[in-house]
Amino acid sequence: MKQVVSIIAFLCTVTLFAQTKVTGKVVDANNVPVPANITLQGGTEGVVADFDGNFIFETEKNPPFVLVISTIGFVSKTYEITENNQNILVQLEEEHTQLDEIVLSASRTPERVFESPVSVERMGIKQIKNTASASFYDGLANLKGVDLNTNSLTFKSVNTRGFATFANTRFVQLVDGMDNASPALNFVLGNLLGMNELDVASVELLPGASSALYGANAFNGILFMRSKSPFEQQGVSAYVKGGVTSQKAAGTNEYYDLGVRLAKAFNSKFAVKANFSYLNGTDWYANNEMDLEMPGATRSNPAYNGLNVYGDEVATTLNFDALAGLPTGTLGSDVVSRTGYNETDLMNYEAESMKADVAVHFKPFDNDFEIIGVYKIGSGNTIYQGSNRYSLNNFLMQQFKLEVKNDNFFVRGYMTTEDAGDSYDSRFAAINVNRYWKGDQAWFTDYAQTYIASRLGIGTGVPLDYQTAHDMARQAADAGRLLPGTSEFQTAFNQVINDPDLATGAKFQDKTKLHHVDANYNFTHLTEEFAEIQVGGSYRQYKLNSMGTIFTDYDGPIDYSEFGAYTQIQKKLLADRLKVTASGRFDKSQLFDGFFSPRLSLGYTLGKEGNHNLRASVQTGFRNPTTQDLYIGLNAGAAVLVGSAPDNLDRYSVTNTLSSSGQLVTGQTEATVYGRDAYENAYSVRSVNQGMPTAADVSLVKPEQVTAFEVGYRGKLKSVQLDISGYYNQYQDFISTENVLVPLYGTVGDNSLSLLALQNGDYQVFQAYTNSAVDIESYGINAGLETKLFKNYDFDINYTFSEFDFNTNEDPDFRPSFNTPKHKVKASIGNEELFKKLGFKVSWRWSDSYFWQASFADGNVPAFHVVDAQLNYGIDFLNSNFKLGATNIGSNEYYQAIGTGLIGSMYYLSWTINP
Structure with a gap:
């Protein structure tokens, strides 16, 4: 028994x-x-x-x-x-349509584009391989609703839904979960620390606010780039691309780009991969000599200030009557600027980019638990346009990451470091090369003496006319001036660009660091009968270290931190046709009060075959002021930039020489003003220009907020796929800058001494970082269609409408910098098998005209259209794909921002092994 x-x-x-x-x-x-x-x-x-x-x-x-x-x-x-x-x-x-593709970013969990609760754009391996652009990153320009603004050949800035500048701090870019923005600048330098295109598995883009899941600064959108796993994609891949760039200003120049990917899984537990790429070419020359002070004037204007001419920003008012002891009205007075240098004589136009990374993947157990260690490095030369035009030479960024994850959770920590290398400010390079040769006071003295003598006929007995006298004065003041191409000029130039003191040099110096930790746990495997539930959080610390050249870190690095936590619940109802997603995140900066960002979205699938999906969402987003908004202390020439963190206001000071009248009034030759004065003792520029000086109302900067509403439809109608969405955004406390005038003596509003300072020209222009009191609205529509023509020709077309609105009477000093065309149209047609192994693609983009507003310069950008095309041919026995491509076919040179070089054409041939 x-x-x-x-x-x-x-x-x-x-x-x-x-x-x-x-x-x-x-x-x-x-x-x-x-x-x-x-x-x-x-x-x-x-x-x-x-x-x-x-x-x-x-x-x-x-x-x-x-x-x-x-x-x-x-x-x-x-x-x-x-x-x-x-x-x-x-x-x-x-998959034959992008609506069927799987995305991870919209809800931090895998789902089809078709049922995503918010708008999402995606490029997969197929789209990357077939793009008509020169690189996968350039191919982002063809996505619906995306603006890819070209700063230089190697620096493009991605943006969606308006308010774009090259310093795009409202847009986040993540590479395998790491924010690859510059820690000091707080914006992404294109693909400098991005990805080798051989290693790209997918690219996803969420337009609009995404703070509920991704925190501060995911405000206008967020871009996700994910790499291939060495466990899943092994072997050796390589590409080489060669060709030329063509621009009227720069001529025809060689261009080449090459890369390699190595990946090996030694067994089921251990795998490694390494990537390397290198690009070299000639950047787009910027040579617009338009006079910013008098558009249409020539360089004979005594106060000439050319758009791409630097050094001529140094100007003063010369009262010739007072200097000559003549009765008022005899010769009068004029604003006179120093003679500048063209950007083409100052800028390093060698575009260069080197990227490399090594990753080690370890699976210690026979399951999905994985440990990943990554090291990334990016270096190169590019051009950045902010308040001035910067030549970023040997700019270096590095990232170190350790991540532990499985299908249900991840914990990652990473550090980003940067080194500005041999970078410099081209405007200050010109200013200080001029001063190296002859000081401002001596130059203006020579100018004034010659002008007075010429007008009065001293020494010749023949008085000269106004313009001839000014020409003679400039010629005399410039006698012996250092000329580009001479050894004397090069000696002075080299000394200036290696000097970080902007009073005498132009070097851009920075070694800022960022530490970041974030984690996420998906409880769905435990709660799937009820709902999909996720929780997560992040912590970030900045360590600003410009050695007193950008920030006010004169006594050592400045540290500050921020953290956040979030949760999301997703539930399917009504036979899985209705998807409800609710998210919420709380973020707190060391310098500001906490902020809660909720999101609620509904998606409903209808139709007998489930081919139609409706979605609606409402969410809030916020953006913390950047490191520059808070701690910058930089004399940019046209204005002093001073951040508004409370502990920053008294650290920055600037000392100016008083005018002769000011010296008589105060009994002093110099006066010092502080950053605090920009916020507490300044005049509004607009009121001074209108002849009615009033105190500027500039508050200390705080986080900005947005409430975003979106509705959309995705559908499959036989062979046609549609994706249409509309959005409406309401902004509060919009972060902006305001130029103010700080008198060098007197107190604004208390006495007439400060008004006398304005009259005598004894004031300092400051750019203060603040928030607009006006409520701003933006709205738009995105519509896309894709289908098959003639059975096997892929065709897609999309349209974007973007607009904004605010009451100018409520804040007449507000500069919105929307910088976005109202209308955009993009289309492409291609065939992967036009003939056996031969494919092609042609892409076309059209942009409406728009007004560009930024700290460097304002102006209208004309409408433009661009055609890119490629032919590709595969050879199986070589595991190779050859591509012959061209961008901007027809060489219709255009620009996307005031001050940049015109964008020319590129022609190339590439060979990719094991594509």
């Missing part, structure tokens, strides 16, 4: 722990293995097929049950398992 009981107990135990085993292989339509994901429908168990497409799936669940086979780029497929030890062959079909 005891033996019978033991046998029964043993059989029960075997039954209890028995496993169902399924083996199989996953291939595509051409029987090429696919390393897809195999998961239990309605459960959380799953495996990944190996590189040969083979898999073994084991579960305690007894048949029958259903497996879901899926991977990015293919249509998911289900397979019913009816018995133990069943062997299956699964053939996946390639």
Whole structure:
């Protein structure tokens, strides 16, 4: 009897722990293995097929049950398992529409674009391979609703939904979860520390506010770039691209770009990969000599201030009557500027970019738990246009990351460091080369003496006319001036660009660091019967270290930090047709009160076949003031930039020489004013220009907020796919800057001494960082269509409308810097198999005219259109793809911002191995 009981107990135990085993292989339509994901429908168990497409799936669940086979780029497929030890062959079909593709960013969980709760744009491996642009990053310009503003050949700035500048602090870019913005500048330098295109698995872009999940600064949008896993994509890949760039100003110049990717999985637990790429070319020359003070005037204007001419910003009012002791009105007075240098004589136009990274992946257990260590480095030369035009030479950024994750959670920490290298400010390079040769006082003295003598005919007996006298005065003051191309000029130039003191030099110096930690846990495997629930948080610390050249860190680095926490609940109702997503995040900066960002979105799938989806969402976003908004202390020439952090106001000071009249009034030759004066003792520029000086009302900067409403529709109508959305944004406390005039003596509003200072020209222009009191609204529409023409021609077209509005009477000094065309149209047509192994793609973009407003210069940007095209041919036995491409076909040179070089054309041939 005891033996019978033991046998029964043993059989029960075997039954209890028995496993169902399924083996199989996953291939595509051409029987090429696919390393897809195999998961239990309605459960959380799953495996990944190996590189040969083979898999073994084991579960305690007894048949029958259903497996879901899926991977990015293919249509998911289900397979019913009816018995133990069943062997299956699964053939996946390639996705034919972007609506079917899987995205992770919209809800921090995998879902189809079709059912995403908010607008999302995506580039997968197929789109990256077939882009008509010169690189995958340039190809972002073809996405719906995206603006890719060209600062230089190697620095493009991504933006959505308006309010764009090259210093785009309202847009976030993440590479494998790491923010790759410059820690000091707080914006992304294009793809400088981005990705080698051989390693790009997918690119996703969320337009609009995303603070509920991603925190501060995910305000206008967020871009996600994800790399390939060395476990899933192994081997050696390489590309080489060569050609020329063509621009009227710069001529025809060589361009080349090359890269390599190495990936190896030594076993199921350990894998490594390394990437390297290098680009070299000639940047777009900026040579616009338009007079900013008198548009249409020539360089004969005594106060000439050319757009791409620097050094002529140094100007003063010369009262010739007072200087000559003549009666008022005899010769009068004029504003006179020093002779400047063209940007083409000052800027390093060698565009260069080097990127490299190494990643180690370790799976210590036989499951999805993974430890990842990453090192990234990016260096190069590019041009950045902010308040001035900066030549960023040997600019270096590095990132170090350690991440632990599995399918349900991740914890990552990373550090970003930067070194400005040999970078310099081209405007101050010109100013101080001039001063190296001859000081301002001596130059203006020579000018005034010659002008007075010429007008009065002293020494010749023949008085000269106004213009001739000014020409003679400039010629005399410039006698012996250092000329570009001479050794004397080069000696002075080299000394200036290696001097970080802007009183005598132009070097841009910075070694700022950023530390960041974030984590996320998805409880869905525990709560799936109720809802999908996630929680997460982040912590960030800045360590500003410009050595007193940009920030007011004269006594050592400035530290400050911020943190945040969030949660999201997602629930499907009504037979899974209705998806409800609710998110909320709380963020706190060391310098400001905390801020709560909620989001609520609804998505409803309708139609018999579920081919139509409606979505609506409302969310709030916020943006913390940048490091520069808070701690900058920089004399940019036209104005002194001073951040408004309370502990910054008294650290910055500037000393000016008083006018002769001011010296008589005060009995002093110099006067010092402080950053605090810009906020507490200043005049509004507008009121002074109107002849009615009044005190400026400039408050200390605080976070800005947005409430964003969006509705949209996605649908499949036979062979046509549609994606349409509309948005409306309401902004509060919009971060802006305001130029104010600080008198060098007197107190604004208390006496007439400060008014006398204005009259005598004894004032300092400050750019203060503040918030606009006016409520701002922006709104727009994005509509896209994609289909197949003539059975196998891929065609897509999209349209974007963008507009903003605010009451100018409420804040007449507000500069919105919307910088976005009202209308944009983009279209492309292509065929991967025009003939056997031969494909092509042609893309066209048109932009309406718009007004560009930024600290460097304002002006109208004319409408433009661009055509890019490529032909590609695959050779299987070489594992190669050849591409012949051209951008801006027809050489219709255009620009996207006032002050940049005209964008020319590029012609190239590339060879990619193992694409």
